[in-house]
Amino acid sequence: MTAPLPSPDQSDVLLQAVGIAKAFPGVKALDGVNITVRRGRLNALLGENGAGKSTMMNILAGVFPPDAGTVMMEGKPVSFKNTREAQAAGIAIIFQELNLIPELSIAENIFIGREPLNRFGLVDFARMNREAAALLKELELDADPRTLVSKLRVGAQQVVEIAKAMSFNSRVIIMDEPTSAITEHEIDVLFRLIKRLKQNGVGLIYITHKLDELPQIADDITVFRDGKFVGTKEFCEVSRDEMIRMMVGRELADLFPKTATTPGDEVLRVRNVSLQHAERVGDFAVKGVSFEVRRGEVLGIFGLMGAGRTELLQTIFGLYPKTSTGEIQVAGVPVKIHSPQDAIAAGLALAPEDRKADGVVLGLSIAHNTTLSCLPKIERMGLLQPQLERELVGNYVERLRVKTPSIHQTVVNLSGGNQQKVVLAKWLATKPKVLLLDEPTRGIDINAKKEIYTLIDELAQSGLAVVMVSSELPEILGIADRIMVLCEGRKTAEFSRAEATEEKVVKAALPVGVNN
Amino acid sequence: MTNNKYLEYLKRFQSVLALGLMVLALSLASDKFCTVDNGLNVLRQICANLCLSVGMTIIILSGGIDLSVGALLAFAGAVAAGLLKNGVAVPGTDLFIEFTTSGAILAGIFVGTVLGWFNGFVITRFKLPPFVATLGMLSIARGLTMLWTGGFPITRLGDSFGYMGSGHLFGIPMPVWISAALVAVFMLIMKRTRFGRQVYAVGGNERAATLSGLNVNRIKLLVYTLGGALCGVAGLLVTARLDSATPNAGLGYELDSIAAVVIGGTSLNGGRGTIMGTVLGCLIIGVLNNGLVLLEVSPFWQQVIKGLVILIAVAVDKMGAKKS
Numbered sequence: 143m144t145a146p147l148p149s150p151d152q153s154d155v156l157l158q159a160v161g162i163a164k165a166f167p168g169v170k171a172l173d174g175v176n177i178t179v180r181r182g183r184l185n186a187l188l189g190e191n192g193a194g195k196s197t198m199m200n201i202l203a204g205v206f207p208p209d210a211g212t213v214m215m216e217g218k219p220v221s222f223k224n225t226r227e228a229q230a231a232g233i234a235i236i237f238q239e240l241n242l243i244p245e246l247s248i249a250e251n252i253f254i255g256r257e258p259l260n261r262f263g264l265v266d267f268a269r270m271n272r273e274a275a276a277l278l279k280e281l282e283l284d285a286d287p288r289t290l291v292s293k294l295r296v297g298a299q300q301v302v303e304i305a306k307a308m309s310f311n312s313r314v315i316i317m318d319e320p321t322s323a324i325t326e327h328e329i330d331v332l333f334r335l336i337k338r339l340k341q342n343g344v345g346l347i348y349i350t351h352k353l354d355e356l357p358q359i360a361d362d363i364t365v366f367r368d369g370k371f372v373g374t375k376e377f378c379e380v381s382r383d384e385m386i387r388m389m390v391g392r393e394l395a396d397l398f399p400k401t402a403t404t405p406g407d408e409v410l411r412v413r414n415v416s417l418q419h420a421e422r423v424g425d426f427a428v429k430g431v432s433f434e435v436r437r438g439e440v441l442g443i444f445g446l447m448g449a450g451r452t453e454l455l456q457t458i459f460g461l462y463p464k465t466s467t468g469e470i471q472v473a474g475v476p477v478k479i480h481s482p483q484d485a486i487a488a489g490l491a492l493a494p495e496d497r498k499a500d501g502v503v504l505g506l507s508i509a510h511n512t513t514l515s516c517l518p519k520i521e522r523m524g525l526l527q528p529q530l531e532r533e534l535v536g537n538y539v540e541r542l543r544v545k546t547p548s549i550h551q552t553v554v555n556l557s558g559g560n561q562q563k564v565v566l567a568k569w570l571a572t573k574p575k576v577l578l579l580d581e582p583t584r585g586i587d588i589n590a591k592k593e594i595y596t597l598i599d600e601l602a603q604s605g606l607a608v609v610m611v612s613s614e615l616p617e618i619l620g621i622a623d624r625i626m627v628l629c630e631g632r633k634t635a636e637f638s639r640a641e642a643t644e645e646k647v648v649k650a651a652l653p654v655g656v657n658n
Numbered sequence: 659m660t661n662n663k664y665l666e667y668l669k670r671f672q673s674v675l676a677l678g679l680m681v682l683a684l685s686l687a688s689d690k691f692c693t694v695d696n697g698l699n700v701l702r703q704i705c706a707n708l709c710l711s712v713g714m715t716i717i718i719l720s721g722g723i724d725l726s727v728g729a730l731l732a733f734a735g736a737v738a739a740g741l742l743k744n745g746v747a748v749p750g751t752d753l754f755i756e757f758t759t760s761g762a763i764l765a766g767i768f769v770g771t772v773l774g775w776f777n778g779f780v781i782t783r784f785k786l787p788p789f790v791a792t793l794g795m796l797s798i799a800r801g802l803t804m805l806w807t808g809g810f811p812i813t814r815l816g817d818s819f820g821y822m823g824s825g826h827l828f829g830i831p832m833p834v835w836i837s838a839a840l841v842a843v844f845m846l847i848m849k850r851t852r853f854g855r856q857v858y859a860v861g862g863n864e865r866a867a868t869l870s871g872l873n874v875n876r877i878k879l880l881v882y883t884l885g886g887a888l889c890g891v892a893g894l895l896v897t898a899r900l901d902s903a904t905p906n907a908g909l910g911y912e913l914d915s916i917a918a919v920v921i922g923g924t925s926l927n928g929g930r931g932t933i934m935g936t937v938l939g940c941l942i943i944g945v946l947n948n949g950l951v952l953l954e955v956s957p958f959w960q961q962v963i964k965g966l967v968i969l970i971a972v973a974v975d976k977m978g979a980k981k982s
Contacts, residue, residue, distance in 0.1 A: 486871040503862035517852040
C-alpha cells in the first residue's frame with residue numbers, strides 16, 4: 143500500500159490521504175486506506191456498506207481525526223480540529239442529509255456564520271443577496287436568493303449546498319450519495335454542474351452505490367472493502383464486472399436467483415385505485431391503476447421518482463382512506479381497507495421503503511419487533527408468553543437467516559440487511575397472503591441484497607404473492623415474473639418476464655414528451 | 659469486551675448503586691436514618707409520588723408527557739372528600755345523594771380517570787402536543803378544584819377514609835401496600851401484556867407502529883386514561899393521610915414525578931425505560947428528601963441539591979448511552 147497513485151505525476155494532486163486508520167470501540171473502521179483527489183478530476187469512492195467510506199469522509203471533513211496516517215493538501219500535511227478548519231483549507235462536504243436550515247433564505251444559508259456586515263455591525267443583506275445571486279447564476283439555479291430553503295425541491299437544495307461550498311473557494315468537494323433523493327432531471331443538472339466544477343479545476347470525491355452513474359462523471363475510481371484499501375484505477379481502464387469484484391471480493395456469478403414457478407390462483411386484485419395528490423389540489427398521485435397478483439408470483443413495479451410507486455402500495459395498505467378510491471379483492475373476496483389494521487386482517491403485509499423511519503422500532507429487540515403485528519398469537523389468558531415468543535421468533539430468525547447473537551439484540555445494532563430481514567420476519571409472522579415490498583434492498587450492501595433476493599424467491603415458491611416496487615432496473619428484471627410500469631401515477635405498460643427488456647421498461651417509465 | 663460488559667453491568671444497575679451509596683452515606687451521617695421507623699416513613703412519603711410516577715412512566719414511554727398530574731391529584735382528592743363529607747344534591751330535583759367511604763373512593767378515582775381520558779382525547783383527536791394539552795388541563799383541574807372547594811380545605815373525613823392514609827396492615831402503612839400493589843400490576847402490564855408492548859412500540863417509533871397495524875390513538879388514549887386513574891389514587895392517598903383535601907394539594911408534583919421517571923433511566927423521547935427504574939427514582943428522591951431533613955439542611959439548599967441530583971442522574975445516563 144505504499145504507492146496508491148496510478149500516475150507518477152504529482153503536480154495536479156490537490157488532496158492526498160495516505161495510510162489512514164481509524165478505530166471505534168469494537169470496530170476497525172479504516173485500516174491503512176489511501177485516496178487522492180486531482181485537480182479537475184472526479185474520484186468515485188466505491189464500496190459496500192461498512193467499507194469505511196463515510197468514516198473517510200468524516201476524517202477529511204475534520205469531523206474527527208484519524209488514529210494514524212497523513213492528510214496532505216497540495217503537498218502540505220494538514221490536520222483539522224473541526225469542520226470549520228477543513229472548510230478554511232478548501233475542503234467542502236455535501237452530506238447525504240443536507241445541512242441547510244429550512245427556515246432561512248438561500249443567501250442566509252450560504253453565508254451562515256460569516257455574513258457580510260455593514261459599518262454598523264449589522265448584516266449587509268443587500269451585499270449578501272447580491273453575492274448569493276452571483277453564485278446561483280454561475281450554477282444556473284433560477285431562484286431568488288431571498289427564497290426560503292424550505293420552499294426548494296431537494297435537487298435545488300443540493301445546488302445551494304454546492305453554492306455554499308463554492309463560496310468558501312473550495313478546491314475539493316466531497317459528495318456523499320448526492321443522487322439518492324433527487325429526480326432524474328435534477329440528476330442531469332447535477333452532472334452538468336459537476337462537469338463545470340471540474341473545468342474550473344475543482345477536484346471531487348463522489349461516494350455512490352450506483353455504478354450506472356459513473357460513465358457520465360467519473361475519471362478515477364477508488365474502492366474500499368471492510369475498511370481496507372483495495373485500489374485506485376482510472377475509470378476507463380476498469381470494466382463494471384471488475385469494479386464489482388473489487389467491491390465484493392469475489393466473482394458475482396448469480397446475483398438474482400430465480401426459480402421458475404407456475405403462478406397459482408389469483409390472490410390480490412386491485413381495480414381502479416386512485417389517490418389524490420397531497421399538495422396539488424385536483425391532481426392525482428395515483429390514477430386508475432389496476433393489477434392482479436397470483437400465488438407464487440413476483441410482480442415488479444417500476445417507475446421513476448414521483449411515479450406514484452410508494453403511494454400505490456400505501457394506498458392499498460390503507461394509509462390514505464380519506465383521499466383514495468378503488469376496489470380491492472383478496473382471494474376473490476372484496477375487502478374494505480381503511481387502515482393498516484384492515485389490510486393486515488385481509489392478509490396484506492407492507493415492508494416500507496424507509497426501513498429505519500417506518501419499518502422497525504430501532505430501540506426494541508429483534509423479538510419485540512418480530513411479534514409486534516401478531517401479539518395475540520403469543521398471548522394466553524391475556525398475558526404474553528415468553529416461551530411462545532422465543533419459539534416463534536427463533537423460527538423466523540433461523541428461516542430468514544438473521545445474523546445475530548441473540549433474539550434479544552436491539553435492532554439498532556443490526557446491519558441494514560438484517561434489519562430488513564426483521565421487517566420481513568414481522569410480516570411473515572402474520573401469515574400474509576400478499577407481501578408488498580417497497581424498495582426492499584435500498585441502502586443495503588451487495589451480499590445482503592443477494593440474500594434478500596434469495597428470500598423473495600423462496601417466499602414466492604412457498605406460495606406467497608409478492609409485489610415488489612423498485613427503482614433499480616436490474617433488480618426488477620432479475621426477480622420479477624411480471625413487470626408493471628408506472629409513470630406519473632398511471633399504469634403505462636405491463637410486460638411478462640420474457641418480453642421485458644431494459645429499453646422497453648425505461649421507455650414506458652418516461653413521461654410523454656421526454657425523448658432523451 | 660470484558661470492559662464493555664463491565665460498563666454495561668454498571669449502567670444497568672447505576673440507580674441501585676446510587677441508591678445504595680446514598681443509604682450508606684446517610685446511615686453513617688445520621689443515627690436516625692437507618693431505623694425501621696424511618697424506613698417506613700420514607701416509603702410512606704413517596705407513595706403519592708410513586709402512583710403519579712408509574713402513570714407518568716407509561717405516558718413518557720408512549721412518547722408523551724403529562725403536566726397535569728398534580729392538579730388531577732388535587733381535584734380527585736377534593737371530589738372524594740367533598741362527596742364523603744357533604745354528599746351532593748342532584749340539580750333540578752329534591753334528590754340528595756350521600757356517599758359511603760368506598761363510594762367516595764370510587765368517585766375520586768373516576769374523576770381522575772375521566773380527566774386523564776380527556777387529556778388523551780385532546781391529544782389524539784386534535785393532535786395537540788401532549789405538553790400543551792396537559793398544560794391546559796393543569797389549569798383546568800386546578801380551577802375546578804378551587805370551584806369545588808371554594809378555596810377552603812375539606813377536613814375531618816372519618817376514620818374509615820383515614821385508614822387508607824394512616825392505617826397499618828401487618829405493621830406496614832396502608833399507602834405502601836396500595837402503591838406496591840399498583841407497581842406490581844403495572845410492571846406486569848408493561849412486561850407481559852399486548853398493551854404494554856404496544857406502548858413501547860408507539861413511543862419508540864410511532865410511524866412504524868402505525869404501519870405495523872397498531873391502533874396508535876387507542877393506545878395513547880388508554881395510556882393517558884390510566885395515568886389519570888393513578889392520579890386519582892394518589893389524590894386519595896394524600897387526602898386520607900392528611901385527613902384533609904386542600905385546594906393546593908399536589909402543587910408542583912408533576913416535576914417530582916417527571917424527575918423520578920428520568921432518574922429511573924426512562925428516556926424522555928419515549929420507548930425506553932421501566933417501571934422498576936421509576937420505583938428506584940422515587941426511592942432516590944424520597945431518601946434524599948428524608949436524609950436532608952435529618953441532616954438539618956436548610957429547605958432552600960434541599961431544592962438546590964435535588965436539582966443537581968436530577969442533572970447528574972441524566973448526565974450519567976447520557977454518558978452511558980453514548981458508550982454503548
